Amino acid sequence: MPIRKPERHxxxxxxxxxxxxxxxxxxxxxxxxxxxxLPPVLAATVILLRDGSTGLETLMLRRxxxxxxxxxxxxxxxxxxxxxxxxxxxxxELGASRRAAEREAIEETGLEIDPRxxxxxxxxxxPPITPKRFLxxxxxxxxxxxxxxxxxxxxxxxxxxxxxxxxxxxxAQEIELAPPTFVTLxxxxxxxxxxxxxxxxxxxVPERFQTRISVVEDVGPVTLWHGDAGxxxxxxxxxxxxxxxTMTKGGxxxxxxxx
Numbered sequence: 001m002p003i004r005k006p007e008r009h010x011x012x013x014x015x016x017x018x019x020x021x022x023x024x025x026x027x028x029x030x031x032x033x034x035x036x037x038l039p040p041v042l043a044a045t046v047i048l049l050r051d052g053s054t055g056l057e058t059l060m061l062r063r064x065x066x067x068x069x070x071x072x073x074x075x076x077x078x079x080x081x082x083x084x085x086x087x088x089x090x091x092x093e094l095g096a097s098r099r100a101a102e103r104e105a106i107e108e109t110g111l112e113i114d115p116r117x118x119x120x121x122x123x124x125x126x127p128p129i130t131p132k133r134f135l136x137x138x139x140x141x142x143x144x145x146x147x148x149x150x151x152x153x154x155x156x157x158x159x160x161x162x163x164x165x166x167x168x169x170x171x172a173q174e175i176e177l178a179p180p181t182f183v184t185l186x187x188x189x190x191x192x193x194x195x196x197x198x199x200x201x202x203x204x205v206p207e208r209f210q211t212r213i214s215v216v217e218d219v220g221p222v223t224l225w226h227g228d229a230g231x232x233x234x235x236x237x238x239x240x241x242x243x244x245x246t247m248t249k250g251g252x253x254x255x256x257x258x259x
Contacts, residue, residue: 060158084103097137
């Protein structure tokens with residue numbers, strides 16, 4: 001099968017202010033401080049999908065407010081452990097990441113997933129100013145049968161929801177999402193079934209998101225990704241194509257991506 005470039009979609013999603021945490025102000029503070037965070041660590045997460053009564057659904061988890069990404073709703077995942085490299089060829093980061101995603105799914109949800117059935121979805125590299133940097137592979141997989149069981153330690157809640165429902169809940173200030181989760185949900189929203197999603201993901205090259213941040217006066221931080229006119233200069237004021245998330249302080253977030 002010939003390798004095809006990642007599919008391009010045009011999104012414009014607007015979210016209401018979030019009362020739980022002013023993530024925009026936090027990002028602006030990190031950016032303007034000029035300080036670099038800790039050395040990055042490898043991590044992996046898996047987007048578990050099922051066909052629900054109203055269409056495609058994904059499993060979301062709310063993390064303990066006292067740990068990394070505390071209070072946010074995320075996909076199952078975490079950092080790579082030494083044992084994730086056992087039986088994996090040296091340097092096979094993707095293979096070890098699959099093992100980590102499988103392990104984290106079991107630990108956080110009780111669901112067993114065959115790592116060979118996990119498709120690479122995307123890879124995320126946060127900017128150097130992020131205090132704790134996780135270089136993260138996102139995988140996608142069919143959830144299969146089984147009851148979700150959380151530990152009420154690291155994970156405090158779980159729910160199956162459509163991408164549209166997750167965005168609606170954030171719009172209603174019921175849940176909080178990190179930017180990579182928000183972007184992922186935006187893409188999931190274009191598919192109506194697990195088969196459709198897996199076919200599309202399996203027929204493309206996983207996208208790599210290397211985040212840059214520009215702080216715009218009277219607006220707030222804007223995260224920029226490949227394809228944005230201001231990406232190379234880390235300057236959100238540059239006119240041209242858009243691939244960005246505008247996080248207006250105290251206001252709505254807007255994700256823009258032109259074809």
